[in-house]
Amino acid sequence: MTTWTPRPPSPDEPACWSWPFPPVLTDEERRARHDAEQEHVHPDERLTWSAMQLVLKGIGDIRMIEFHADRCAACGRSGEHLVDDHDHFTGRIRGFLCRSCNTLEGVCRPGVLDLYRETHPAKILGIEKYYTGRGWPLGWWQNWRTAWRLTGNEAWLPPAELEKWRNRPDVTAGGMLGMPTTPTPNHHR
Numbered sequence: 001m002t003t004w005t006p007r008p009p010s011p012d013e014p015a016c017w018s019w020p021f022p023p024v025l026t027d028e029e030r031r032a033r034h035d036a037e038q039e040h041v042h043p044d045e046r047l048t049w050s051a052m053q054l055v056l057k058g059i060g061d062i063r064m065i066e067f068h069a070d071r072c073a074a075c076g077r078s079g080e081h082l083v084d085d086h087d088h089f090t091g092r093i094r095g096f097l098c099r100s101c102n103t104l105e106g107v108c109r110p111g112v113l114d115l116y117r118e119t120h121p122a123k124i125l126g127i128e129k130y131y132t133g134r135g136w137p138l139g140w141w142q143n144w145r146t147a148w149r150l151t152g153n154e155a156w157l158p159p160a161e162l163e164k165w166r167n168r169p170d171v172t173a174g175g176m177l178g179m180p181t182t183p184t185p186n187h188h189r
């Protein structure tokens with residue numbers, strides 16, 4: 001853990017500077033929480049635990065997700081589509097930003113994004129992860145359908161879907177570097 005101490009919220013500073021550290025969970029606790037969260041998701045859209053591991057591999061560290069709790073690290077708004085922001089020279093992931101902050105059209109006061117780049121969530125948490133270079137939007141993992149189509153990795157599929165698609169040899173999922181070649185299942189109904 002780093003020596004960072006959360007500061008009182010200020011509109012002149014990145015929102016993430018005021019966030020408390022997330023509790024440090026064991027893998028078992030995380031798994032239990034994942035299962036509990038997925039209970040509220042429609043069975044057709046549920047993410048398996050193995051799919052969740054792919055998520056973590058792709059976008060960094062679970063502590064980053066827990067720290068952000070769906071909030072933009074700069075403006076602090078939640079409910080926005082977040083993207084992983086990284087240093088374009090080193091490739092290191094800094095944190096997750098809403099689209100408007102990421103394109104500098106943000107609602108932040110001037111200078112807040114500069115402060116964020118100096119002291120960002122990865123630095124606060126002491127995490128060193130590198131951007132995968134695929135331009136994957138963070139929100140993609142909330143939908144196994146999209147993730148599967150983009151990666152072609154069957155680990156994304158819920159078990160029931162896996163059976164269904166294994167019986168469709170005429171359909172192949174897209175590769176990561178190519179465009180998705182798989183029609184959405186609805187096309188076949």
Ligand SMILES: [Zn+2]
Nearest residue numbers: 072075098101
């Ligand atoms: Zn923002």
